[in-house]
Amino acid sequence: MDDAPDARLDPVTELLLSEAGEIAEPIGVLDDVDGALCRTLADRGYTARVWCDEVRAERAVPQPWRRPTPQQAVAGVRTVLWRLPRALGAVDEYAQAIAEHADPAVRMIAGERDKHLSRSMNEALARHFTSVHASLGHRKARALIASGPIASPASWPRTARLEAFELDVVAHGATFNTNRLDRGTALLASCFDRLPAASTAIDLGCGSGILAALLARRGMRVSAVDVAWSACDAAGLTASANGVEVDVQRRDGLAGWPQQVDLVVTNPPFHVRAAKDTSPTRGLFTQVGDVLTDGGELWCVYNAHLPYLPWLRRAIGPTEILARDRAYVVTRSVH
Template identity: 40%
Template sequence: MTPEELFAQLRREPDVEAPDLVAVDATDRLLLDEAAPYLPGGPGTVVVVDDAYGALTLGAVTAGASGVRVSQDLLVGEQALAANAGRTGLAGTYRSLPLDAGLFAGAGLVLAKAPRGLDALRELTELTAAAADPDVVLLVGGRVKHMTLGMNDVLRAGFGEVSATLARQKSRVLVARGPRPDVRPTFPRCRRDADLGLDVCAHGAAFAGTRVDAGTRLLASALAGAAPDARTALDLGCGTGVLAASLARSRPGLAVTATDQSAAAVASARATLTRAGLERVAVQRDDAAAGVADGSVDLVVCNPPFHLGAAVVTAAADRLFAAAARVLRPGGELWAVYNNRLPHRAALRRLVGPTRVAAADRRFTVTVSTRPLTKVPGPGGR
């Protein structure tokens, strides 16, 4: 199978499909072209990090790599890769693993999509330098407009030789060789938040890192009045676990679950909760609470994302609001926080139920939405 024959079969599903959205981009193609001199690799020597939909993994397999190991932060990426592997007859040609030293052990070639945050790149650099083969080549590809000189500096902290390819179709690849012998992994990192009295732990790709963003802080301060009779609670899109920790610590009898589709978020939340002595909180990697039973939760808390890439959108939040409505029991409450300029209050009324403002400042609003005790008739009266 040629690369183009492979690429023609790839799809984004279960992620959004649209004519202007692609499953293979210019960065994927450039990374695979730069990797070609090192392929085929020996068993277990090729590692792929944050493959969006499978182009890098399956492209490497098609080029002759065997024993490919893959780590993808977003669950939807794992699901898309699995679907594409089945579609192209390449199921079973790779292994999905967590982003840790075991993923990189003995690796001779690492292909990675450039993360937006420097901490995510720093964690990738540390793990590769510490665990991979001494002759490893690390290729990090991204869109030129998103790549900075700071990325070169991060790579140089772990490697003796760092260079950049020429740009092609607005993409570029950074090439790192010669791992420094004294590099050791430093993630997750933890920092004390004095106001919350909580050590916040974060892996490199976790949103906000060890900081507590202003929206989460406002929501946490308002939760004392949330569903006082609740027995079960869900932190939906839990990030580093700050809201789950706040609930579990203040209400010892509350059964709290925290979910996120990001592997970095789940690992970070577990670290935060363990450090706080709150191992009783169940932390699960899950997309929009897909593994949570309908009508099984009394209280949902949520600080939804409002960016997809660089664009400000509402679709991601609406999807979480709809998930909250599904898992809430009748009379249950969703406590959400969002930027004041976003039109979420109307969506919350439509998707969940009656909504009121519980707290606000100059940037953020906290609302409480209550799932009706009976189903509200639709426009047709049914």
């Protein structure tokens, strides 16, 4: 790339735009993380069909550009600009969607910072395109450029049976831990025989919806909340696969939640995109305090080294440890 770096743009966004050059329309965008890609496209007179996994990222996209699924964002397009996801399953799922739904002449430009790229990503793309090559590096980022889509039947979302809970778990490639049982989630669920007699519950940060489905099976009215489409869609599918009803809501935390609930369960996030960052969890605990009824409970599992105990006591109330293993702690906080 010859041009001087544009300091206003994240290096990946800048690279995607520079590799795209004169862009063939229609354009599909997957995961514009900060809205800068869409803003720059608009400044240059383009429009695009855009899908973002995270609702927070989607808010920065002009309303008429938004599409509800990755398939709808790439249907019929001749260029795809794509911020590569971390999970290989997600790379596979969206590459397959592009290969199946985009124009056969599509050119796909997918970028990320060097430190997050791996050879396995090229291999995943090569399953769905006849030609895949890497761009030169730019500001520690690189693009993978593919053409020649190879259509194949969709293999996502995928279902796995969790025998321990007699539960079918459905997940997209980007869903937390796909359809496997996280060890922390397993420890939390192993305490469910001691749950209070709650009639309403929220699974906060529901991922594939394992906890939500287990609560619904106990007769509670359950909402499953997550910022990610790949989680919410999966949680709805998991509920259906197990014959239970769960109200799924894609939203950022619980701010403005319209009614009080008896119980919140959570295996809270410990990442903001790639970076380990637990600071937003403190805000989530405060929001939980605002939605719990008097005497309502928050059940939480987290990595034992994290400083959550004082946060829980301050935001919710008296907190006891219900279970622990070498890595995780399960707590019960009463409001």
